[in-house]
Amino acid sequence: MTITYFLDYLNLEKKYSKHTIIAYKNDLNSFQEFCNEEYQNQEISSVNYSQIRRWIVSLVELGISNRTINRKVSSLKSFYKFLQKTNQIQANPLINHQPLKVAKTVQVPFSEKEILEILKTNDEDDFESVRNKLIVELFYATGIRRSELINIKITDINFDNETVKVLGKRNKERYIPLLKIVQNNIQKYLNYRLKINTKEPYLFVTLKGKKVYDTLVYRIINNYFSKVSTKVKKSPHIIRHTFATHLLNEGADLNAVKELLGHSSLASTQIYTHSSLGKLKEIYNQAHPRSQKN
Structure with missing residues (x-):
């Protein structure tokens, strides 16, 4: 239910597009599914950084790009900021997380x-x-x-x-x-x-x-x-x-x-x-x- 409350909050803010909110929803549900399988249905609101880190490693192993992984983690970080703001958690487990390095795309100039x-x-x-x-x-x-x-x-x-x-x-x-x-x-x-x-x-x-x-x-x-x-x-x-x-x-x-x-x-x-x-x-x-x- 906590994810639902967060998505409702995003809708009420009226700063986010429908596409962005759907991306948040998919990213959070993806992590919740991982927690269901790996940590016996543990709620994502109560995980620690090492558990999140294991999820990130699993995404890398699946061949998902660093850019996409960073976006998913960013969604999760925003979720934890919301939980902190609403006094549901004391600390954001992703507060010190460093994004994965993303190779700069080489822009090809015209000849x-x-x-x-x-x-x-x-x-x-x-x-x-x-x-x-x-x-x-x-x-x-x-x-x-x-x-x-x-x-x-x-x-x-x-x-x-x-x-x-x-x-x-x-x-x-x-x-x-x-x-x-x-x-x-x-x-x-x-x-x-x-x-x-x-x-x-x-x-x-x-x-x-x-x-x-x-x-x-x-x-x-x-x-x-x-x-x-x-x-x-x-x-x-x-x-x-x-x-x-x-x-x-x-x-x-x-x-x-x-x-x-x-x-x-x-x-x-x-x-x-x-x-x-x-x-x-x-x-x-x-x-x-x-x-x-x-």
């Missing part, structure tokens, strides 16, 4: 060929086509985040200094250089934008004159790259990843890339060096005296 294939396509000469192509180009030319692109104002473009000002995380401003070809395409887009009835200060707007939004930008990127790439993920973030990878492949300084991306620490930027490892191996094999050159 230069894929990017150039999109940028060279001849689209219709209308407002939406010009805007959409510019969105792709600006992502690749600057490495900015989706939220940063959406919030660029016309006044953030400085043609004299050839830069764009973006507002990053924690309201941190940074200035990113603009290639001449990108400046020309911004000017072309602005000429089309003049015909749109809008008072929005933002650079990118819809045909109805409203500020562009997250799903629209994602859809634009996905539609373009679906034509040239078979990669599973086709998103603005992958273009950001591509921007950093291509710069590093061409010998750009890691600290410079860090500044362009708006990262607060070098550790955040270093994840992109993994994608450049293939290029590094190629240079190494060509340059090292002991390499087996053909």
Whole structure:
């Protein structure tokens, strides 16, 4: 019954989706079934950490991924927090539990060929086509985040200094250089934008004159790259990843890339060096005296 009370509490909180509550229910029932088999129907509200640890080991032995196991344990931890809050237990047995390590998934950047294939396509000469192509180009030319692109104002473009000002995380401003070809395409887009009835200060707007939004930008990127790439993920973030990878492949300084991306620490930027490892191996094999050159 304790699990039922917990699920009722989640429903009353109205902060959790139906899908999330079902996941909680399945995770808790799964552990209760384990307790029924291993500990003679012991209630999960009265188990200790070593018993929970045995459940985790059994999940590993079943070949369940560490990510899924961590989610199940997180459900259990939330359950114990509820029991503590309602004075049904004194201490949370999972208070000192460390999640299992989850391997970071390697995000595969787009190739230069894929990017150039999109940028060279001849689209219709209308407002939406010009805007959409510019969105792709600006992502690749600057490495900015989706939220940063959406919030660029016309006044953030400085043609004299050839830069764009973006507002990053924690309201941190940074200035990113603009290639001449990108400046020309911004000017072309602005000429089309003049015909749109809008008072929005933002650079990118819809045909109805409203500020562009997250799903629209994602859809634009996905539609373009679906034509040239078979990669599973086709998103603005992958273009950001591509921007950093291509710069590093061409010998750009890691600290410079860090500044362009708006990262607060070098550790955040270093994840992109993994994608450049293939290029590094190629240079190494060509340059090292002991390499087996053909």
